[in-house]
Each structure stands twice: as C-alpha cells, then as structure tokens.
Amino acid sequence: MLKFLQYISITILVSLYYFPIGLSFLPASLNTKNVLALAGMFFLLYDCIRASRVTIPLNLLGSIGLAVLFSLICLYSTDYNHTTDYAYANYYISFAVWIFGAYSVCTAIRFLHGAANFKRITLYLTAVCFAQCVAAMLIDRIPSIQMLVDSYVNQGQEFFEEVDRLYGIGAALDTAGVRFSLVLVMIAALLVNDAKIRSNAWHVALLLLSFFTITLIGNMMARTTILGFGMALAYLAIATDAWKLVIRERFFKFFLVFLLILAFGISISVYLYQTDESFYHNMRFAFEGFFNWVEKGEWRTDSTDKLNREMWIWPQDTKTWIIGSGLFDNFLYSTDIGYCRFILYCGLTGFSVFALFFIYNAYIFAQQDKRYALMFFFFVVITFVIWLKVATDIFVIYALFFCLDGLGQKTFVRKQPMRQPLATAV
Incomplete structure (x- = not known):
C-alpha cells in the first residue's frame, strides 16, 4: 500500500509538470510548473553542495545558447518595431522553468527508484x-x-x-x-x-x-x-x-x-x-x-476548413518577413497557425533559430542512444506538423531528457550514489 501511494504521488507530480495548472489558493501568476521549477533550483543547489562541483553537459550549453539567441532576436524585433509584446522575447525564462521543473521531477523519481531513466519517465x-x-x-x-x-x-x-x-x-x-x-x-x-x-x-x-x-x-x-x-x-x-x-x-x-x-x-x-x-x-x-x-x-473537418480559409496570413512587406512585427499576443492577426504567428512576430530570422533549436535537441539525443533515434526523428516531425495548426512547442519533453540518467545523458551534477531507493518494482 505504501508503494502504491508513493507511485501515485510521483504520478501527480509528473502531471503537475507535464500539464501545469493554477490553483485557486495560489496567486494568479503562479502555477504548478513554476512551483516545481523553484523546487528544482533548491534540489540542484543541494546536489551541487553534496557533489562540490557542477557538471553542465556541452549539449545543454548548446541548447541554452539557441534559446537565448532566439530570445534576443525576439527582443530586437519588439524593440525595432516599438512594441511591448515580449511573448517569446522571454523564452529563455520559459526554457529555464521547464529545465528546473524537469530536474525536480527527475529528482523525485530518483528518490523513489534510485534512478530516473527513459523507461520510468x-x-x-x-x-x-x-x-x-x-x-x-x-x-x-x-x-x-x-x-x-x-x-x-x-x-x-x-x-x-x-x-x-x-x-x-x-x-x-x-x-x-x-x-x-x-x-x-x-x-x-x-x-x-x-x-x-x-x-x-x-x-x-x-x-x-x-x-x-x-x-x-x-x-x-x-x-x-x-x-x-x-x-x-x-x-x-x-x-x-x-x-x-x-x-x-x-x-x-x-x-x-x-x-x-x-x-x-x-x-x-x-x-x-x-x-x-x-x-x-x-x-x-x-x-x-x-x-x-x-x-x-x-x-x-470544420477546423481544417477554417485554417485553410481564414488563417494563412503572411507578412506584407520585406521588413516583417526578415525581422517580424514584434506582435504575437492577443490574436492580433487572427491566426492560430504556428508558422504564420512566429514569422509575423520575429520574421524568418527568429523562426529559423527556433526551428533549429528543436532540430538540435532531437539530434543530440538521437546521437546519444541510436536505439531511440527514430523516436526523436518523429518528435521533429511532430514539431513541424503541429505548426501547421497552432503555435506551441515541445521543449517540455526535451527538458525531461536533459535531466534523465538514461539515453547517454549526464545530469547536471555528478555525485555519490544515492542511498537505497524506496521502491524497485519499476
């Protein structure tokens, strides 16, 4: 019974990360993803103290670099176009929140099972x-x-x-x-x-x-x-x-x-x-x-008809094609299509970096464990197909992979082996 409750607790924790929610008794600006990210920062600090050193994989540094570069391009677009729409100019913050939230989840899994790998997640x-x-x-x-x-x-x-x-x-x-x-x-x-x-x-x-x-x-x-x-x-x-x-x-x-x-x-x-x-x-x-x-x-389908009929909206001038209009929020252009919204916001310059960011993440994990290369190829396909319909991204899953022990991926901190796990059934 105790093991069952432990499994349920971790399942709830994973859900609060993967499908974050706001709670009525928390401030409106605070959701479960942010709470887990804050906890993840403390877990990382604790692990750093225990290990006396921090190891940041070069692959993660590359991902950080692309996320920051994309944010800077979006920031430049808003500044150049004299807007205050920082929807993706703050993407580096979203990146960090997902990473620290994933670290919190993987730490909890390690505490229960002794390791956080692809099978368990x-x-x-x-x-x-x-x-x-x-x-x-x-x-x-x-x-x-x-x-x-x-x-x-x-x-x-x-x-x-x-x-x-x-x-x-x-x-x-x-x-x-x-x-x-x-x-x-x-x-x-x-x-x-x-x-x-x-x-x-x-x-x-x-x-x-x-x-x-x-x-x-x-x-x-x-x-x-x-x-x-x-x-x-x-x-x-x-x-x-x-x-x-x-x-x-x-x-x-x-x-x-x-x-x-x-x-x-x-x-x-x-x-x-x-x-x-x-x-x-x-x-x-x-x-x-x-x-x-x-x-x-x-x-x-009705939704596909509406997309094809109304939502393929592209820039009307060269400047917007290159650097965008700096506008994304509030459904200003009346389109859900990801390709249109990203290009209208930060131009082909920003969109190219954003697309490269997801190709890079898939590539590095595919190289680390060839058994899962095909899975990461399909992740890339999902990324580019979904932008035909909606502006969203899948870094939520890559953040978890950066914190797993498996797939050849080293975690942030190399430390002494943990004590015996609480459960070993999974």
Whole structure:
C-alpha cells in the first residue's frame, strides 16, 4: 500500500509538470510548473553542495545558447518595431522553468527508484495521460466532479465549456493533443526497445490499453492527438519491419496482444457509439474527417476548413518577413497557425533559430542512444506538423531528457550514489 501511494504521488507530480495548472489558493501568476521549477533550483543547489562541483553537459550549453539567441532576436524585433509584446522575447525564462521543473521531477523519481531513466519517465507519463483522459470523461459526465475540479483548478475552463470541449486537469485543446502525441510515440519506442517489458504479456496489455485509451479520448479532447497515433504506428511499422509484412519472432507476442486489444477497443467503441449519446457526439468530433470521408466521400473537418480559409496570413512587406512585427499576443492577426504567428512576430530570422533549436535537441539525443533515434526523428516531425495548426512547442519533453540518467545523458551534477531507493518494482 505504501508503494502504491508513493507511485501515485510521483504520478501527480509528473502531471503537475507535464500539464501545469493554477490553483485557486495560489496567486494568479503562479502555477504548478513554476512551483516545481523553484523546487528544482533548491534540489540542484543541494546536489551541487553534496557533489562540490557542477557538471553542465556541452549539449545543454548548446541548447541554452539557441534559446537565448532566439530570445534576443525576439527582443530586437519588439524593440525595432516599438512594441511591448515580449511573448517569446522571454523564452529563455520559459526554457529555464521547464529545465528546473524537469530536474525536480527527475529528482523525485530518483528518490523513489534510485534512478530516473527513459523507461520510468515513459511509464509515469503514460499513467498521467491515461489519468487525464479518465478525468476528462468524469468531468464531462459527473457535475459534482466538474464542480470540485473547477473550484480549485484555474485552467480557463470557461472557454472550454464555451466551445464545448472535453478537458482534464490542466489538459485541454491542442496543447494536450501535442503532449499526448509525444507520449504515444514514447510508448511505441519503449515497447520496441525494452525486451523485458515486451516479454511480459500483462505489461504489454496495460501499455497498449493506455495507448488506445489516450488515442481515443485524447482525440475527443484535441484532434491533434491523431498525429501522435499515426507517428506511433509508423514507428512500430518501421522499427519492427512490419511494413515488410513480416512479423519477427521477438515481436510475435506483442503483435498478438496488440491485435486483441485493438479488436476489444473497436468493439467497445462501436457499442458505446450506438448506445451512448455523449460518446456518439464525442466520437463524431474526434473522427470528423473519417466520418465525412465515409458519409460524404471527402476527408475534411470544420477546423481544417477554417485554417485553410481564414488563417494563412503572411507578412506584407520585406521588413516583417526578415525581422517580424514584434506582435504575437492577443490574436492580433487572427491566426492560430504556428508558422504564420512566429514569422509575423520575429520574421524568418527568429523562426529559423527556433526551428533549429528543436532540430538540435532531437539530434543530440538521437546521437546519444541510436536505439531511440527514430523516436526523436518523429518528435521533429511532430514539431513541424503541429505548426501547421497552432503555435506551441515541445521543449517540455526535451527538458525531461536533459535531466534523465538514461539515453547517454549526464545530469547536471555528478555525485555519490544515492542511498537505497524506496521502491524497485519499476
């Protein structure tokens, strides 16, 4: 029971990092990500004192340099254009908050398990995303739970209700969809590369059950989740050679469980689609493109139509193309599209550095452990595809990798081995 409570505590901590929220009893400007970052600074200071020295990986210095350079370009754009819109001019602060928050999370995992590696962070993130999907359904269907959550959590839920969208506890709209997508790809990478997990049918079943639940309910929350599902399937097909229509012996048990869970999931979904009105409408939203293709012969969605019809807005002069207009906030240009918003804000100069920042992060981790190179390639693909729809980024996941013990990555501080972990089950 004590171990279970410990696991739950770490899962909540990871959720507060990955899906940060504001709490009604905290100042409006303070959210859980900031609190974890503050804690991470103290943990880092404590580790520095214990180790008597600090080791900052050169790869992290490169990432810091690109983040600072991007911030300086955005600052120059605001100054040159005489604006006070510092949305991304302060990106170096956001970078630091994510790093210190991730350090706090990984420190807690080390305290419980003795080490923070790719396997453990993937399992915790899977549990978090699965719990967010369950929470979204409970909030949608049980008014008392919705009232409880809304009483203590500040996450702009008034807007979610206005546009009639499912939301969890800090998880909503395309931001949630992108983070669900990353975890779906990570699940696929773990199943392919961890033979110990793959050899246990029970572990595989739990991971695949979570995988399909996140895909289904996550898509009801944000259709962006389908991107991660597609990338994860592509990863599985390439990494296992299934695209050659060949099933290797070491993957036979995995694919058998995969097909059984898939058949079970489809059966339950079809049944609920026919018998539950709420599930029916959520499914129609989640897979609008599919239903339009089957019923009308064309693959389209209302949101995609709106993007193509109204939101491709580009600079009107050479100066804005080069250095931007220094304007990003307040939906000034009436576009959500990431490419448009970034270029309008800091021009091709700033956007090029920002794009290079994510390519660099993916490259350094892909080089450190070639087993996961394909996963990081798909992270880059997700980055550039998501900018077709919304202006957001995925550094939240890279910050965790910088603080992990695995993937060949050295943490900030090299210190004596920790005492025996509190738990060793995971």
